[in-house]
Amino acid sequence: MSRRGRAVFVDFYDYRNVGDDLLFVTLARRYPHVPFDYIGDKTDGATFAGLPNVRRLARVPYVDGVLRRLRLPVRVNDLRRRLRVRRSPLVVRLGGSLYMERGDWRRNAALDGDLVRGGTPAFFLNGNFGPWETDEFLATYERIFSLARDVTVRDAASLEQLRAVGIVRLAPDMLFCVPPAPASQTRQGVVVSVIDLSDRAGLSAWTDGYEAAMADLVIDLVARGEAVTLVSFCPLEGDEAAISRVLARIPEASRGSVSTHLYDGDLDAVLAVLRRAGTIVATRFHAMVLGVAFGARVCCVEYSDKLSNALRDLDATSLGWTLPDFVGATRAERLARVSSLEAVDIPGIAARAGAHFSVLDEYLGAPA
Numbered sequence: 001m002s003r004r005g006r007a008v009f010v011d012f013y014d015y016r017n018v019g020d021d022l023l024f025v026t027l028a029r030r031y032p033h034v035p036f037d038y039i040g041d042k043t044d045g046a047t048f049a050g051l052p053n054v055r056r057l058a059r060v061p062y063v064d065g066v067l068r069r070l071r072l073p074v075r076v077n078d079l080r081r082r083l084r085v086r087r088s089p090l091v092v093r094l095g096g097s098l099y100m101e102r103g104d105w106r107r108n109a110a111l112d113g114d115l116v117r118g119g120t121p122a123f124f125l126n127g128n129f130g131p132w133e134t135d136e137f138l139a140t141y142e143r144i145f146s147l148a149r150d151v152t153v154r155d156a157a158s159l160e161q162l163r164a165v166g167i168v169r170l171a172p173d174m175l176f177c178v179p180p181a182p183a184s185q186t187r188q189g190v191v192v193s194v195i196d197l198s199d200r201a202g203l204s205a206w207t208d209g210y211e212a213a214m215a216d217l218v219i220d221l222v223a224r225g226e227a228v229t230l231v232s233f234c235p236l237e238g239d240e241a242a243i244s245r246v247l248a249r250i251p252e253a254s255r256g257s258v259s260t261h262l263y264d265g266d267l268d269a270v271l272a273v274l275r276r277a278g279t280i281v282a283t284r285f286h287a288m289v290l291g292v293a294f295g296a297r298v299c300c301v302e303y304s305d306k307l308s309n310a311l312r313d314l315d316a317t318s319l320g321w322t323l324p325d326f327v328g329a330t331r332a333e334r335l336a337r338v339s340s341l342e343a344v345d346i347p348g349i350a351a352r353a354g355a356h357f358s359v360l361d362e363y364l365g366a367p368a
Contacts, residue, residue, distance in 0.1 A: 007035040007037040007055065007088065009085055010091070010092045011092070014041075015237070018234065019175065025267060033365065036055070039056075039059055040058075081114065085114060090121040093115055095126065099128075101133055109137075115148075116144055124151045126174045127158070148167065150169070151168045156309070172313065172314065173310065175353070186276075189226060189278060191228075191281070193280070193287035194214055194230055194246055195303065213326055214246050215249035221335070222254045228257060230246065230260045233284045234284075271290070281338060283301045285310070288307065292346060296343065301326045302320045308320060316344065
């Protein structure tokens with residue numbers, strides 16, 4: 001690797017999200033001999049405190065807010081990011097749903113374009129592409145990805161949309177390679193991952209029905225003798241608020257068997273909860289992935305194409321419940337579906353997920 005000794009710059013979704021934080025940890029643990037830098041202030045340093053090769057560079061506060069209010073196009077933190085990219089021996093853009101045509105997508109695309117300018121080898125790993133509508137969006141990312149050293153996507157639908165970019169490769173989500181608990185560990189109880197639909201485009205109308213259905217399912221699981229844990233994956237995206245609303249629908253008589261785990265940056269704690277679960281009812285994408293990786297009984301509510309596409313690739317569509325079907329089912333149908341689940345075993349999934357790293361291994365050194 002050229003410019004040896006300088007830190008690899010990692011750009012990821014820095015908003016205290018279980019999936020994205022764990023992706024970064026997986027990367028850093030694979031290459032313990034490589035220093036990694038990231039710029040962030042949402043995921044604080046405590047999340048990665050056990051990784052001596054990771055350094056957080058805090059964002060410069062306030063200045064960009066002032067510039068935005070003055071309607072000036074420059075951003076101090078963007079300039080600082082570009083400088084880090086130029087100084088890095090290589091850069092890694094790590095994430096999942098990063099390439100979508102919504103909001104100010106041109107600004108996001110410009111930031112992604114910064115990673116491939118100046119000759120620094122750029123790796124875009126573990127993404128999914130879309131949704132998108134315009135030829136401009138597709139052409140913009142085709143140009144960006146064509147200048148990268150490696151691009152991996154986690155579903156076949158994304159690969160097909162990017163077929164004009166020859167270097168794009170397919171592998172199952174990177175977190176399928178997270179190791180499970182020892183086989184001797186007892187699994188019991190039900191983990192339910194809940195999301196907030198109220199602020200999601202095209203989904204807000206389902207909020208009340210979804211949360212009522214989740215509450216009914218929890219009540220019925222408790223009546224069957226199950227201990228249920230409601231798990232938040234990302235507080236900023238409203239998981240905790242959604243959990244509070246679901247809990248408010250559950251009568252006091254059932255509350256004694258219902259607990260919550262709210263992710264606060266402690267990955268070991270949330271992974272311990274997921275590894276102990278006998279059953280995982282997942283709305284969060286990575287709740288499904290980790291449930292499969294850990295050998296739990298899994299079903300999931302397909303609130304977005306990324307879940308549907310992943311299940312199709314895994315030949316596991318039977319695990320999925322479309323959002324309308326979940327909301328529209330009777331209480332008896334939901335309980336019967338969860339009660340009939342069997343542990344998921346997809347041979348070779350961990351090794352296949354590790355393929356995201358195959359080109360990066362050539363640059364950073366394959367793990368021992």
